[in-house]
Amino acid sequence: MQTLPDLAEYEITGQLRFVEKSAGYPVAQITHPKASGEIALHGAHLTAFQPAGEKPIIFTSSQAIYTEGKAIRGGIPICWPWFNAHPTESSFPSHGFARNRFWNLIASQANEEFVELTFELPTQGTEIWLPQSTRTTLRVRIGHELQLELLSENFSNESITVSEALHSYFCVSDSSQVSVTGLDQARYIDTVGEQTERLQSGDVSFSGEVDRIYQSDATTHILDKNWNRIIKIQKSGSGSTVVWNPWNEKAADLGDLADEEYHDFICVETANAHDKSVSVPAMGKHLCSLIISAETL
Numbered sequence: 152m153q154t155l156p157d158l159a160e161y162e163i164t165g166q167l168r169f170v171e172k173s174a175g176y177p178v179a180q181i182t183h184p185k186a187s188g189e190i191a192l193h194g195a196h197l198t199a200f201q202p203a204g205e206k207p208i209i210f211t212s213s214q215a216i217y218t219e220g221k222a223i224r225g226g227i228p229i230c231w232p233w234f235n236a237h238p239t240e241s242s243f244p245s246h247g248f249a250r251n252r253f254w255n256l257i258a259s260q261a262n263e264e265f266v267e268l269t270f271e272l273p274t275q276g277t278e279i280w281l282p283q284s285t286r287t288t289l290r291v292r293i294g295h296e297l298q299l300e301l302l303s304e305n306f307s308n309e310s311i312t313v314s315e316a317l318h319s320y321f322c323v324s325d326s327s328q329v330s331v332t333g334l335d336q337a338r339y340i341d342t343v344g345e346q347t348e349r350l351q352s353g354d355v356s357f358s359g360e361v362d363r364i365y366q367s368d369a370t371t372h373i374l375d376k377n378w379n380r381i382i383k384i385q386k387s388g389s390g391s392t393v394v395w396n397p398w399n400e401k402a403a404d405l406g407d408l409a410d411e412e413y414h415d416f417i418c419v420e421t422a423n424a425h426d427k428s429v430s431v432p433a434m435g436k437h438l439c440s441l442i443i444s445a446e447t448l
């Protein structure tokens with residue numbers, strides 16, 4: 152695990168610095184003329200993104216826990232190399248192991264448009280979950296837009312099935328007042344209650360628990376009329392879009408989310424899940440990427 156002295160070489164005066172959120176838990180703080188943000192080394196987990204002069208775009212829970220082995224509630228957890236429950240091993244951690252470990256920062260740079268950080272997931276100790284030789288890197292670019300690129304490289308001589316999500320929590324005025332466009336006519340698996348397959352008709356809105364895996368590679372938008380804002384979510388290398396809000400009862404069960412905070416976010420996740428899991432061929436690679444931006448209505 153990298154300590155503050157290890158990270159000093161990546162600092163960029165006035166734009167990128169490292170502090171400890173809690174003892175032994177470093178985070179990168181970005182203050183660029185175009186945007187500010189924060190990324191924890193734990194999980195390479197972005198916890199804040201705010202373009203200059205605008206409202207925050209990424210939500211993180213007021214009750215989030217910053218400790219090794221525990222995923223941060225909110226931000227953009229990197230769910231990898233499987234999404235939700237492991238397909239065969241029920242004892243394996245939900246949403247994979249990448250979000251529960253410290254990553255290493257391997258590069259940083261800045262220019263007039265953005266600050267960019269590149270992280271690599273250490274493989275030591277992960278063989279019990281993924282024995283094949285792999286390299287996983289995340290490039291995060293913070294500017295007027297937020298860009299994420301998750302690259303999975305397979306160095307073994309067999310193919311590997313990966314499911315994944317850039318599990319983005321977006322700040323909204325009120326989850327019951329916003330809608331997600333771009334999924335009309337998409338097939339989805341509704342995982343609330345008994346799992347069913349459905350077809351989306353119109354925009355997605357929220358008036359109760361929503362937990363759906365859409366088959367879609369389309370750009371989506373979050374329309375937030377109260378805040379006069381539309382958030383654009385562009386993606387590539389992603390065949391699924393997961394839409395999630397726990398609503399009141401499930402939120403009350405989540406110890407790291409305040410009871411009323413389910414009003415303050417919705418998740419629209421850039422994913423490859425379920426039957427859109429990806430086969431990464433022997434000596435091959437797969438790139439899943441995301442660009443988030445906001446405009447005034």
Ligand SMILES: O=P(O)(O)OC[C@H]1O[C@@H](O)[C@H](O)[C@@H](O)[C@@H]1O
Nearest residue numbers: 235245246318362363393395420
């Ligand atoms: O509580 P976790 O493990 O962070 O997961 C949160 C949610 O993540 C979503 O992506 C899943 O579709 C939900 O089923 C899940 O409840």
